[in-house]
Amino acid sequence: MIDLRTDTVTQPTAAMLAAMQTATQGDDSRDGDPTVIKLEALAAARTGKQAALYMPSGTMTNLVAVLAHTQRAGEVLLERGAHMLNTELGGLAAVAGVFYKGISGARGAMDMEELRGAVRPMTRNNFGTGLICMETTHNGAGGTVLSLAHMTMVHALAQQHGIPVHTDGARLFNAAVALGVPASDIARHTDSVCFCVSKGLSAPVGSVLCGSSAFIERARPFRRMVGGNMRQAGSIAAAGIVGLETMIERLAEDHAMAKRLAAGLHAIDPRLCDPAGIQTNIVRIDISFTSRNAVQWSTALTQAGIAVSPADSRSLRFVTHRHIGIIEIDQALAAFNTVFQAT
Numbered sequence: 647m648i649d650l651r652t653d654t655v656t657q658p659t660a661a662m663l664a665a666m667q668t669a670t671q672g673d674d675s676r677d678g679d680p681t682v683i684k685l686e687a688l689a690a691a692r693t694g695k696q697a698a699l700y701m702p703s704g705t706m707t708n709l710v711a712v713l714a715h716t717q718r719a720g721e722v723l724l725e726r727g728a729h730m731l732n733t734e735l736g737g738l739a740a741v742a743g744v745f746y747k748g749i750s751g752a753r754g755a756m757d758m759e760e761l762r763g764a765v766r767p768m769t770r771n772n773f774g775t776g777l778i779c780m781e782t783t784h785n786g787a788g789g790t791v792l793s794l795a796h797m798t799m800v801h802a803l804a805q806q807h808g809i810p811v812h813t814d815g816a817r818l819f820n821a822a823v824a825l826g827v828p829a830s831d832i833a834r835h836t837d838s839v840c841f842c843v844s845k846g847l848s849a850p851v852g853s854v855l856c857g858s859s860a861f862i863e864r865a866r867p868f869r870r871m872v873g874g875n876m877r878q879a880g881s882i883a884a885a886g887i888v889g890l891e892t893m894i895e896r897l898a899e900d901h902a903m904a905k906r907l908a909a910g911l912h913a914i915d916p917r918l919c920d921p922a923g924i925q926t927n928i929v930r931i932d933i934s935f936t937s938r939n940a941v942q943w944s945t946a947l948t949q950a951g952i953a954v955s956p957a958d959s960r961s962l963r964f965v966t967h968r969h970i971g972i973i974e975i976d977q978a979l980a981a982f983n984t985v986f987q988a989t
């Protein structure tokens with residue numbers, strides 16, 4: 647099976663497994679484990695922030711960021727297709743207790759006019775805007791990268807109104823590699839940012855929330871509240887360190903494979919996708935003109951040995967990662983073509 651559903655299926659490298667075996671085994675919740683502390687320091691350095699906090703998942707880092715920024719009051723503004731809005735099961739409202747407004751977007755970037763119009767001050771009858779969130783790379787938009795110019799504008803607008811900004815950077819390093827800049831150049835346009843070591847970086851578990859020291863101190867009790875404090879977390883953190891130290895530059899290979907895949911799909915039928923729009927490791931294709939819906943497509947492709955994710959009823963999502971090379975892409979294209987011709 648060629649697994650193109652997601653980059654979270656990546657297995658730890660040999661170096662990660664070796665580091666996991668010899669990692670410290672302190673009780674991170676109680677004392678702070680030395681390996682976890684090292685990962686947090688490295689994450690803070692990579693993002694140019696003062697401090698960082700390790701957690702089990704990207705969903706949790708986003709949730710804790712919302713809790714720590716808003717203290718459970720106010721409206722959160724974020725792009726309508728954001729992962730935090732669509733895929734995190736309403737945690738914003740159900741757990742963080744805030745309400746939110748989706749802003750129209752193009753390739754993951756919020757419409758600035760609409761965003762400006764949505765910012766509300768606190769009044770006697772209104773909590774006001776409590777937080778603005780961005781997402782880069784943007785999963786739902788197909789792995790698109792926010793331009794630094796857009797991020798600068800959003801951050802400036804927020805600062806003008808005294809509103810904090812959080813960025814869901816689950817694939818922050820994919821964005822950095824695509825832009826050809828260090829991740830800190832992206833993170834300087836946001837007050838807090840999280841990223842996952844468990845996706846393209848290949849570590850088995852975890853995400854890190856980064857921000858000012860004061861923000862991270864506010865985030866700590868919320869991490870505990872939502873059950874995110876871990877005990878002997880040194881082993882998984884050790885793999886995250888190897889991910890940050892050795893796996894960032896190679897993300898460019900995943901991006902090249904995504905481009906090859908998109909070019910091949912375009913050659914099968916140009917209506918499927920536009921290879922020019924592929925910026926990182928996610929390829930979303932439009933199958934609305936075919937006689938199958940996304941679930942039927944995914945079932946047929948699975949039978950042909952290719953696992954993909956139905957993104958919505960009319961599109962499929964392919965994600966490239968460390969276990970997908972030229973051979974796998976070309977096999978996937980051949981299998982896709984066979985299924986396509988039988989449509």
Ligand SMILES: Cc1ncc(COP(=O)(O)O)c(C=O)c1O
Binds near residue numbers: 781785842
């Ligand atoms: C943009 C984005 N944010 C957050 C997450 C959540 O990460 P996790 O699955 O570790 O909770 C994902 C996962 O795919 C994601 O793509």
